[in-house]
Structures are given as structure tokens and as C-alpha cells.
Amino acid sequence: MSTTHTTPTTPRTRDSRATREAVIAAATKLMRLHGYHGTSLDDVLRESGVGKGNFYYYFKSKEELGYAILDQLVADFLARTLEPCFADPEGNPIAQVHCLLDRVLEAQRGRHCVGGCPFGNLACELSDVHEGFRGRLAGVFSTWRERLTRAVGDAQARGLVTADCAPAAVAHFLVASLEGAILMTKLTKDISVMEQCVAEMKRYLASYEVTA
Amino acid sequence: MSTTHTTPTTPRTRDSRATREAVIAAATKLMRLHGYHGTSLDDVLRESGVGKGNFYYYFKSKEELGYAILDQLVADFLARTLEPCFADPEGNPIAQVHCLLDRVLEAQRGRHCVGGCPFGNLACELSDVHEGFRGRLAGVFSTWRERLTRAVGDAQARGLVTADCAPAAVAHFLVASLEGAILMTKLTKDISVMEQCVAEMKRYLASYEVTA
DNA sequence: TCGTCTGTACCGACTGGTTGGTACATTAAT
DNA sequence: ATTAATGTACCAACCAGTCGGTACAGACGA
Numbered sequence: 001m002s003t004t005h006t007t008p009t010t011p012r013t014r015d016s017r018a019t020r021e022a023v024i025a026a027a028t029k030l031m032r033l034h035g036y037h038g039t040s041l042d043d044v045l046r047e048s049g050v051g052k053g054n055f056y057y058y059f060k061s062k063e064e065l066g067y068a069i070l071d072q073l074v075a076d077f078l079a080r081t082l083e084p085c086f087a088d089p090e091g092n093p094i095a096q097v098h099c100l101l102d103r104v105l106e107a108q109r110g111r112h113c114v115g116g117c118p119f120g121n122l123a124c125e126l127s128d129v130h131e132g133f134r135g136r137l138a139g140v141f142s143t144w145r146e147r148l149t150r151a152v153g154d155a156q157a158r159g160l161v162t163a164d165c166a167p168a169a170v171a172h173f174l175v176a177s178l179e180g181a182i183l184m185t186k187l188t189k190d191i192s193v194m195e196q197c198v199a200e201m202k203r204y205l206a207s208y209e210v211t212a
Numbered sequence: 213m214s215t216t217h218t219t220p221t222t223p224r225t226r227d228s229r230a231t232r233e234a235v236i237a238a239a240t241k242l243m244r245l246h247g248y249h250g251t252s253l254d255d256v257l258r259e260s261g262v263g264k265g266n267f268y269y270y271f272k273s274k275e276e277l278g279y280a281i282l283d284q285l286v287a288d289f290l291a292r293t294l295e296p297c298f299a300d301p302e303g304n305p306i307a308q309v310h311c312l313l314d315r316v317l318e319a320q321r322g323r324h325c326v327g328g329c330p331f332g333n334l335a336c337e338l339s340d341v342h343e344g345f346r347g348r349l350a351g352v353f354s355t356w357r358e359r360l361t362r363a364v365g366d367a368q369a370r371g372l373v374t375a376d377c378a379p380a381a382v383a384h385f386l387v388a389s390l391e392g393a394i395l396m397t398k399l400t401k402d403i404s405v406m407e408q409c410v411a412e413m414k415r416y417l418a419s420y421e422v423t424a
Numbered sequence: 425t426c427g428t429c430t431g432t433a434c435c436g437a438c439t440g441g442t443t444g445g446t447a448c449a450t451t452a453a454t
Numbered sequence: 455a456t457t458a459a460t461g462t463a464c465c466a467a468c469c470a471g472t473c474g475g476t477a478c479a480g481a482c483g484a
Binding site: 169172180 | 246249339340341349381382387391412415416
């Protein structure tokens with residue numbers, strides 16, 4: 001598994017980026033299941049085949065690795081889940097929200113209800129205990145909500161949604177509900193929980209839509 | 213802080229129940245903040261003033277302590293949060309659901325957004341990692357949902373709620389949303405998040421109510 | 425074109441402290 | 455005098471992090 005000295009499985013490229021990324025990839029995978037505290041550095045090192053000395057060449061501490069993982073996760077989330085739904089500025093904003101809900105549902109199905117949401121997991125584990133992580137995670141969810149608030153606000157401006165709708169409150173509720181649904185799905189290991197929750201979220205949204 | 217050998221702050225009663233409960237109380241408090249993995253036995257022992265030998269007289273392992281905590285937590289939750297809302301079989305079921313939502317909101321306010329939901333926390337940390345805890349936690353949420361399903365079902369039977377309402381789906385969604393809202397409140401440390409989410413949940417419920 | 429020098433990339437043994445758990449002596453109540 | 459309850463010393467495994475050292479590529483002077 002690990003690249004022994006002479007055999008260049010990794011072609012001995014001395015590529016600084018490859019090692020870093022291998023560590024981050026392994027740690028992301030392990031921490032998604034076992035959490036931050038539940039994942040030891042040795043676990044990460046074993047999984048990635050990177051030596052301890054080398055690890056500390058790239059990362060100052062386990063904490064810094066955590067931040068690096070989070071940064072990577074945020075970039076992926078924005079590029080692969082959030083933005084694709086809201087790409088078209090002319091599209092129906094409510095349909096775009098539906099798109100997001102469906103994407104999250106399908107992601108859980110693809111993972112067979114294992115792993116949950118990495119942001120939610122870290123938020124749950126660290127919010128009360130590590131201010132640095134708390135702040136970064138709050139930022140992630142904040143940009144997520146911003147995206148939704150803008151969409152709902154657009155819909156309202158176009159008269160697709162009733163005037164008594166408070167876009168920011170809707171965004172807060174949707175994000176929270178999605179996180180809760182992911183958690184309950186991971187707990188029950190039953191994708192139908194997620195399906196029911198998404199369906200109810202759509203129904204909730206429909207209660208704001210202007211039908212006439 | 214800890215009761216040193218001779219000073220009977222705890223009046224040296226040699227009460228088997230007292231020691232057990234002191235351990236459970238201390239562990240409940242610590243684990244709510246730091247999680248199961250993040251709380252060491254020594255932390256619990258220090259906090260409760262119980263010696264290690266004594267601890268292992270009452271508990272087979274840390275895992276068994278976890279189960280004991282969970283049992284205690286479940287009993288408290290049923291008696292102090294869930295049942296009081298649904299006590300009156302004649303009452304308006306929808307009002308009873310509102311009562312529950314308000315109770316959860318006030319609990320978060322009282323805790324200053326710290327600690328989250330102990331069941332949600334454990335579910336997040338352990339669902340993918342410890343089948344024993346996963347099963348027990350799934351049970352807790354199952355009885356919680358049952359209570360809500362029954363209430364919504366009753367409301368439907370009385371014609372207070374539309375026929376297209378699926379009580380079990382509503383219950384799933386409410387519980388998930390509540391858990392998500394608690395998590396987001398713990399993350400943002402902002403009680404208004406919880407307030408907005410509860411308000412939206414009520415609005416969601418209203419979309420099912422028969423207004424005519 | 426050879427040798428040396430320098431900086432990056434990497435290794436695995438080791439450290440001090442913590443982990444969950446055990447062994448066993450001692451105390452207090454019956 | 456038993457026995458239930460408790461304290462203390464201890465253990466091996468594990469933890470994050472450090473250390474001294476190595477391998478090697480490219481730069482540079484001779």
C-alpha cells in the first residue's frame with residue numbers, strides 16, 4: 001500500500017502537492033465516519049501511506065489538517081452541489097431550490113445513508129468546543145443560506161412567492177431541515193426518511209408560492 | 213473540587229445509588245459538550261469525585277456508562293418534554309405539537325444555545341460507528357415520532373387537518389427539522405435561528421390545517 | 425563534467441502524557 | 455466476620471508531536 005523507498009508506485013515524483021492531497025483525502029474519508037476526535041493521526045498516516053515526519057513537514061498540527069480538510073470540502077461543495085443549481089440567473093429560483101434538495105437527497109442515496117454531512121458532523125462535534133472550527137463552519141452555512149435567501153428573494157421580486165414570505169427565515173429553515181434530515185437518515189439508515197423530508201420541504205415551499 | 217478522602221462533602225453514606233447517579237450526572241454534562249469520544253473516563257471521575265475502582269464496581273465499561281446515560285436521558289425526555297405536551301387526550305393535537313416546538317425552543321434559550329440535543333449529538337457521532345448506540349438512538353427518535361404521528365393522525369381524524377396529509381411523513385419532517393434547527397442554533401450561537409425555524413415549522417403545519 | 429553545496433521531501437524511532445481497564449488492599453455496615 | 459463499597463497503584467495501548475537523520479534534485483563553481 002505504501003510506497004516503499006525504491007518501488008515508485010507513486011513515481012517518486014517528489015511532488016509536494018500529491019502527498020498533501022493524499023493526506024487530506026485519507027483524513028476526509030476517515031473523519032467523515034469517525035469524527036475529528038475519533039480519527040487519530042496514525043490512522044490517517046496508515047490510510048494515506050505517508051510517514052509521520054513527512055506529515056509534519058506539510059502540516060503544523062492535526063488542527064491545521066482539519067482546517068485544510070474543511071477548505072477542500074467547502075470548495076467541493078460550492079463547485080459540485082451549490083452552484084450548479086443556481087447557475088442560470090434567468091431560471092426559476094424555486095426550481096433551483098428543488099434542484100438543490102434533490103441533489104442532497106441523491107447524495108445520501110449514493111452513500112447508502114452513511115457518513116452524513118461532513119459540515120453538519122463537524123459542527124455537531126466541535127461547535128461548543130473549538131471556536132476556530134465553529135467560526136469556519138458558521139461561515140460555510142452562512143454562504144449556503146445566502147444563496148438560498150437570494151433565490152427566494154428573486155422569486156419574491158418576480159411575484160412567484162407571496163409577500164409575507166421572509167426569504168432569510170426560509171433559508172434558515174431549509175438548511176436546518178436538510179441537515180436534520182441527513183442526520184435522521186444516517187441514524188435510521190433508511191433513505192425513505194430523506195425522501196419524505198424532501199417531499200415535505202417541497203410542500204412547505206409550495207405554501208409560499210403564488211398559485212393564481 | 214473533588215471530595216478528598218476524609219472530608220465527607222458527600223456525607224460518606226456509602227449509598228450505592230448516589231455514586232452511580234453522580235457518575236451519570238457528571239458524564240451526561242461532560243458528554244453533552246465534548247461528545248462520547250471527547251470525554252475521557254478520567255474527566256468523568258474527576259468531575260464526579262468518584263474513584264476509578266469504584267467506577268468499575270458500578271459499570272462494566274465506558275460503553276455501559278454510555279448506555280446508562282442514554283437510558284437516563286430518555287426517561288427525562290419522555291417525562292419532562294414529550295409527555296407533558298400530549299397529556300390531555302381531549303386537547304387540540306395541533307396545539308400540542310406547538311407546545312412541543314415551544315418547549316424545545318425554550319430549552320435552547322435556557323441553555324444559551326450550548327450543548328445541542330444530546331440524542332442528536334450522539335446520533336451524529338456514533339451512528340456510523342457503533343451499532344449498539346445507533347439502535348438505541350433510533351429507538352428514541354422512533355417513539356418521539358410515534359407521539360407526533362399519533363397527534364397528527366388524531367387531528368386528521370377530527371377533520372382539523374387535510375386528508376392529503378401523511379402523519380408519519382409530517383412527524384419525520386418535524387423531528388428532523390427540530391434536530392437540524394438545534395444544530396444550527398448551537399453552531400451560530402444565535403437563538404433567533406431557532407425562533408425562525410420554529411416559526412416556519414408552525415407555518416408549515418398551518419398549510420395542512422383545515423381553515424374553513 | 426565533476427564535485428560540492430543547498431533546500432525540499434521524506435523516514436521511523438522516540439517522548440511525555442493520556443487512554444480505558446485491572447489488581448488488590450482497605451474500609452464501613454450488617 | 456462477611457461482604458458491599460471504595461481508594462490506589464498499576465498496565466499496555468495509544469495519542470499528538472519531536473527529533474536526528476537520509477535521499478535526492480538542481481544550482482554553482484572549478
